[in-house]
Ligand SMILES: Nc1ncnc2c1ncn2[C@@H]1O[C@H](COP(=O)(O)OP(=O)(O)OP(=O)(O)O)[C@@H](O)[C@H]1O
Ligand SMILES: O=P(O)(O)OC[C@H]1O[C@H](OP(=O)(O)OP(=O)(O)O)[C@H](O)[C@@H]1O
């Protein structure tokens with residue numbers, strides 16, 4: 413959302429900035445990488461989202477007088493000159509990112525930042541929050557659309573989201589992941605998303621009878637008439653009343669445009685089949701059946717396997733809250749520091765080899781088999797490394813004996829320039845282009861990688877040079 417989020421940072425960013433200012437380190441140039449360590453929901457991949465709001469955040473970076481007054485009032489920062497630096501803060505460096513809709517994997521930088529330590533440290537939390545949340549929801553939505561056999565998924569989550577901003581940005585991310593529309597009007601307005609919806613139980617309850625409620629709705633929306641039929645009794649009351657109203661509208665208007673029913677309780681497979689029979693018998697073969705009620709990808713898959721006669725799924729809580737995994741766990745790590753005009757790679761060690769960071773300035777290449785169009789490996793390389801001639805061998809960075817040959821592949825560089833020397837150089841794609849990007853990206857991955865459970869693990873490898881550098885730095889720590 414297009415608001416000034418400048419103070420959206422953890423206190424420790426301010427205290428570190430103050431420390432950098434006091435020690436004279438604030439202008440040192442550094443490189444940070446943003447990445448995550450594990451695909452969410454046991455999925456085989458993650459859909460990148462959130463760059464658009466990161467761009468807005470960076471463009472709007474500017475402390476207001478009241479922000480400064482507040483920081484002064486904390487009494488934490490004794491040296492008043494620090495506030496002058498804050499007042500003049502803007503992003504002056506380079507930022508590269510994987511575009512929204514890119515299929516991404518653990519440990520590869522989704523964003524790399526290169527700028528003054530003062531700025532790079534400051535933007536950490538805002539970047540993590542935005543990329544982590546939106547990528548998580550886009551991936552959850554993508555899982556749901558994958559099992560729905562092409563049937564539209566309508567995002568209904570606004571009322572269940574953890575806050576207003578999560579609802580709006582979650583709606584956008586859901587559309588990126590593959591949902592057809594959102595019920596969230598603010599998200600629709602702000603991000604040019606398709607909006608759709610039906611009506612609530614309270615609409616029915618506010619009339620003397622269900623029939624009167626349906627008739628009144630039909631009068632207001634004869635061309636978009638999806639009636640919620642489970643308020644009293646789905647098959648005995650809701651369905652017969654809906655059919656009666658469809659007949660009346662047809663008689664009055666000569667035709668029905670978008671029309672149908674919504675089921676929101678009970679056995680959705682059974683009820684959808686019965687509802688379909690009743691609609692077809694009454695001559696309303698074009699009527700659609702929407703189902704909602706606590707749906708997620710597992711229930712949708714279950715309903716599809718029961719051959720439920722459902723034409724569209726409405727999904728709220730479990731999508732907008734990423735119910736089974738509420739955080740992606742993105743991290744932002746220092747990768748290099750410039751000293752005397754020379755980049756010095758930095759590493760963080762961990763007992764867990766998978767948590768040891770990848771040092772240095774890096775680029776990420778995706779190798780795609782020219783014959784079958786399938787992605788073979790993502791290779792994280794040092795930025796100034798030559799692209800290797802094919803064939804060449806890649807290896808798993810932990811289990812180094814696992815090797816494979818890269819040959820007859822084209823490659824694409826995944827990190828795109830977004831800001832260069834503080835200037836926005838990226839033209840943001842439209843939401844439809846982002847959705848197309850997801851489809852284009854996914855078409856490079858095999859069914860095994862896209863499998864719903866226990867997917868084939870896609871390889872993200874390090875170039876020999878990067879791996880050697882990592883090992884050397886680790887050895888130097890001892
Ligand atoms: N055929 C089905 N197969 C698998 N899951 C189903 C099927 N039909 C419905 N469900 C799921 O089962 C759960 C039923 O929820 P619950 O037990 O709360 O009943 P309910 O129908 O919502 O009842 P009520 O709203 O009247 O209290 C929901 O999560 C729904 O998505
Ligand atoms: O189940 P979810 O996936 O979270 O989807 C959103 C839910 O929100 C609505 O219920 P609610 O009881 O809030 O309002 P209603 O009276 O319109 O049913 C709707 O009927 C769905 O059941």
Ligand SMILES: O=C(O)c1cccnc1
Nearest residue numbers: 568595608609610611726
């Ligand atoms: O339009 C709907 O049917 C709707 C919207 C929000 C939540 N539940 C349902």
